[in-house]
Amino acid sequence: AITIGVLAVQGAFLEHITLLRKAAGEITSTDLSFNFIEVRTSGELYTCDALIIPGGESTTISLVAARTDLLDCLRDFVKVERKPVWGSCAGLILLSEAANSTKRGGQELIGGIDVRVNRNHFGRQIESFQADLKLPFLDQARMPADAFPGVFIRAPVVEKLLPKVEGVQADEQQVPDSVVAPSKQAKDEKAQAASSGQVEIMGVLPGRMKRAAEKGAEIRASEEAGDIIAVKQGNVFGTSFHPELTADFRIHVWWLQQVVAAVNR
Numbered sequence: 001a002i003t004i005g006v007l008a009v010q011g012a013f014l015e016h017i018t019l020l021r022k023a024a025g026e027i028t029s030t031d032l033s034f035n036f037i038e039v040r041t042s043g044e045l046y047t048c049d050a051l052i053i054p055g056g057e058s059t060t061i062s063l064v065a066a067r068t069d070l071l072d073c074l075r076d077f078v079k080v081e082r083k084p085v086w087g088s089c090a091g092l093i094l095l096s097e098a099a100n101s102t103k104r105g106g107q108e109l110i111g112g113i114d115v116r117v118n119r120n121h122f123g124r125q126i127e128s129f130q131a132d133l134k135l136p137f138l139d140q141a142r143m144p145a146d147a148f149p150g151v152f153i154r155a156p157v158v159e160k161l162l163p164k165v166e167g168v169q170a171d172e173q174q175v176p177d178s179v180v181a182p183s184k185q186a187k188d189e190k191a192q193a194a195s196s197g198q199v200e201i202m203g204v205l206p207g208r209m210k211r212a213a214e215k216g217a218e219i220r221a222s223e224e225a226g227d228i229i230a231v232k233q234g235n236v237f238g239t240s241f242h243p244e245l246t247a248d249f250r251i252h253v254w255w256l257q258q259v260v261a262a263v264n265r
């Protein structure tokens, strides 16, 4: 069985598990079974083939995880073992290499995607909104391409793709992990080359211009093209919005397909 963990420190982890269960029903391979577990300890994390970090409050999740060895283990999971990981909302913040937080004393990040996010980009809780999203990757997974209901709650935006760290080539991700117990140093070196491949933009939120105009706000030219609200880099995927707070499990199906492919690789 493939074990998929959902980080259950805080936030919408139960909702993710519910949609994962539904999504698993769409994966038709007969010889496949899934285990879905809540992850609160590094011991639980070790049993996982893939992980979701839910929406919630990234500062809380990070502080709680840092109090144990969980945060370091999460970094290993993402950047050394390079297992499939998906973060939604707060999860995306934690999986970004940098966060432009207006609040100081911000949280420690796990990292994994070479982007900088801007937290709470769309405003406060009462400015939460739902928007129809066109997500081309659902098409590729041969799923109905209807608009996806994007739920944005104090959501982050990807405001910058970070330049690649010098000397780190995309093909370094091929380095086989043949050492059973890598020394700390070897691990650190691999971690430095953690970000694998290019950042792919998986989704853009259009219509911000229109919404801003409705509110009478001034519009900056950069907003015309739309906001980046879904990205993928190698094994790491992130969404600004919360698919787990909808009944639409197409993204969960797509992600499970990615996990199955990674596990069989």
Ligand code: GLN
Residues within 6 Å of the ligand: 054, 055, 056, 057, 058, 059, 088, 089, 090, 091, 093, 119, 120, 153, 154, 155, 156
């Ligand atoms: N604004 C939250 C944070 O900074 C994320 C909100 C969410 O996950 N809905 O962590």
